Amino acid sequence: MKAVKHGLVEFGIHCIIAMARMTYVLMKLFPVRHKVVFLSRQGEDTPLDFQLIIDELHLRDPDIQVKVLCRKLDQGFWALIRYYPHFVAQAYHLATSKVAILDSYSVSACVLKHKKSLKVIQLWHGLGAFKKFGYSVHDVAEGQRGPTPLDARRMAELMHQHENYDVVIASSQHHVPHYAQAFHIDPEKIMVASLPRVDLLCDPHSVAEMRTRLEAAYPALIGKKNIIFSPTFRHLGSMEAPIRALADEVDYTNYNLIIRLHPLTELSYEDPRTLKIDDFSTLEILSACDYMITDYSAVTFEMFLLGKPVFFYQFDAESYESERGFYTPPSEFPGGRYAQAQGVLRSIEADEYDLDAISTFIDREIEFQSGNTARLVSLIEEFCQ
Secondary structure, three states: OHHHHHHHHHHHHHHHHHHHHHHHHHHOOOOOOOEEEEEEOOOOOOOHHHHHHHHHHHHHOOOOEEEEEEOOOOOOHHHHHHHHHHHHHHHHHHHOOOEEEEOOOOHHHHHOOOOOOOEEEEOOOOOOOOEOOHHHHOOOHHHOOOOOOOOHHHHHHHOOOOOOOOEEEEOOHHHHHHHHHHHOOOHHHEEEOOOOHHHHHOOHHHHHHHHHHHHHHOHHHOOOEEEEEOOOOOOOOOOHHHHHHHHHHOOOOOEEEEEOOOOOOOOOOOOOOOEOOOOOOHHHHHOOOOEEEEOOOOHHHHHHHOOOOEEEEOOOHHHHHHHOOEOOOHHHOOOOEEOOHHHHHHHHHHOOOOHHHHHHHHHHHOOOOOOHHHHHHHHHHHHHO
């Protein structure tokens, strides 16, 4: 019975992809324009990295057309039905663009058979390479969860996951093998560069401007030390108890605690003692934070680029390592690792941190810390010729 069910699912996927490709054949009859399309599944708004590239593109070439298509793809049959018009729009713009920029897996970019003139650049949304992702996790527990009864690796093969990329951006030469494994791609197609937002993080003037805007909107941030807790997204396990344990340990007379959950996390944590900031990006919030607490999130690299301390609240370290795994072992990161919330807060209060270790570490992880937007736009211009 299980084999029959799997066979029916695979047949259905093959049929849907075949129909999509037939429709796309007609769309490819439209002429290619001087256009770049940006696709994201991370949220509904234009990601900062996309916007920085777009601004630089328009400065260099006012005539270039830009189309941004951002939409979360939720799980479930009806979610797929609702997503279909967006998929059609993506397909049209892929058929009529010279370059496609992605920051996550895109069904349309990977499944459809494109014109040879289209160049696809995968930026990926996370800096560095901390925890494993993509093809690196298809055979472990955290990578097995999916919308169908098929195992993750088979589903990735059927959905042509991370295919059709001409260039993948990696933050350093150190991580080229990791990205080659995650994207199942020839290392020759990996370009070492950082995300455009690194340029902002390494510009003191931009960071000061962000902090000024944030503090004007949230005056409670002024006069206390600010701590942000920004954990990674999990398929397995619950975050509610660890968050509550952390919140209970904070001395609110001296510190503010900002809870910033991953955008894909379904948990809605409410605590009147903590600050909730939804109308600013994580990067903007970091500008006003003195300390970060995380578990395994790549936002660690952003805080380190600001030269600020990160404390690792790894309450499920043993299970997470076996269920997910790491490219960069947590033991290599500057900062203490703690299983209990009390240990994290006592270390923050002690205010003893080797800031020099941050600089040494981040230089290995993020090879280019300026000029990244210009570097990527030059690549796009080369592809648009």
